[in-house]
Amino acid sequence: MKRLFLPAQVPNEGARRLAAWLQSVPAVRAIRAMGNAGIDAAKVDRLITGELIPGADERMAITRATGDAVLMRDWTIAALGRWGDPVPARTMRRAA
Template structure:
């Protein structure tokens, strides 16, 4: 994906979690996953900067592409930390 240029203020939890996920996976995987979700590098930059908020279909595509590291609702929630702060892992529920 290249370098991420992060704004001074974190716009929302979705942007924070997406940036953290992008930094935690190999670049080839990130490019492939975002491409499969229909999101190019320029759009990723705008999502992280807070210039764009993804629509419902894009939110779902991002959630699936990131293995649910970014939830659909994260884009509507204020950031729970700053850039570089640890992002808590998501707990998956087991089927009973």
């Protein structure tokens, strides 16, 4: 993707995790994954700034595109850190 311009305050955990994921993967992979999810670079910017909150279908597409790095519920909770703070990796629970 292109360079991210982050607002002073993190709008929600989804934005924080999406920004961290975008910075952790190769640009080609990020562009392809977001494109497959139907999200272009302009929309990514709006999601990260908090100007736009994705709908349920887009949340699911982002969850799939990021390999569960950004979950559906992340968009509705307050940020658990600031920009640049470490984002803990997701661990999936095993079925009982």
